[in-house]
Amino acid sequence: MKIGNSSFITSAVKYEQYPEIIPPEFAFVGRSNVGKSTLLNMLINRKSLAKTSSRPGKTQLINFFNIDDKITFVDLPGYGYAKVSKAQKATWGTIIETYLTKRENLLEVFQLVDLRHKPTKEDKEMYNWIKEYGFNGIIIGTKADKLSKGQLSKNVFMIKKELGMSKEDVLVPVSAMNRAGKYDVWEVINEILEVNKFDIKFEKQQK
Numbered sequence: 001m002k003i004g005n006s007s008f009i010t011s012a013v014k015y016e017q018y019p020e021i022i023p024p025e026f027a028f029v030g031r032s033n034v035g036k037s038t039l040l041n042m043l044i045n046r047k048s049l050a051k052t053s054s055r056p057g058k059t060q061l062i063n064f065f066n067i068d069d070k071i072t073f074v075d076l077p078g079y080g081y082a083k084v085s086k087a088q089k090a091t092w093g094t095i096i097e098t099y100l101t102k103r104e105n106l107l108e109v110f111q112l113v114d115l116r117h118k119p120t121k122e123d124k125e126m127y128n129w130i131k132e133y134g135f136n137g138i139i140i141g142t143k144a145d146k147l148s149k150g151q152l153s154k155n156v157f158m159i160k161k162e163l164g165m166s167k168e169d170v171l172v173p174v175s176a177m178n179r180a181g182k183y184d185v186w187e188v189i190n191e192i193l194e195v196n197k198f199d200i201k202f203e204k205q206q207k
Helices: 036-043 086-102 121-132 149-163 182-195
Strands: 006-012 025-030 062-067 071-075 106-114 138-142 171-173
Touching: 025 036, 025 086, 036 071, 036 138, 036 182, 086 106, 086 121, 106 121, 106 182, 121 149, 138 149, 149 171, 171 182
Parallel strands: 025 071, 025 106, 106 138, 138 171
Antiparallel strands: 006 062, 062 071
16 A cells, blocks of 8 residues: 555553544454554554564553554554453453543454454454444454465355354455455455545555
C-alpha cells in the first residue's frame, strides 16, 4: 500500500492515557504468539514498528500507531497465555473492555486466529465479546502459508463453524511469509471507511 509515514504514538493502560481522538481507529486483538505484531508490520511495510516479543504474554499495554495521519492502528494486549496468572488475565480483560466500550472513534476490531488450529475457548469468548459490543467480528487467519490450498479451505470452514460465523461474516487468510492476504485486509479497511463516510482510501502500490 502507499503508506508514506507510520509511527508509534503511545502506549496506554488507562482511558486517561489514550491519545487525543482525531483519526478513525482499527484495533487488532488475538492470542499471544498469533502473529499480531508481524501482521501490523506487514500491513504498513515496516520491519519492526510493532515490536514482536520472544516472551508470550509479555505485552500488557495498548499500543497506538499513526498511519499516514489518516487512521490509527491499535495493538491490544494478547490473551490466552497459560503461564500468566488469573489476576493478570483479569487485568488484561479490563484493559481491553475499557478500550472497546469507551473509544468513540473505534470503527472495527480485527481478531487474529491461527489457521492451523481450532479456535480456543478464549478465541470464542473474545469473538462473542467483540460482536456483543456491536462490531462485525472480522477474523484474520494467520500462518496461511503453513497449510496446503486444500487444507486451508477446510480450516477456514472449520474456524467459521467453531466461531459461529455466518456466510456473510468475513475471514481473511494471511501470511506474513509471502504477504498473501495483505491487500485483502486493506480492502476491508477501505470498505469500512467508506461505509462510515470517511473520505479516506488507501491505494494499492503499483509495481
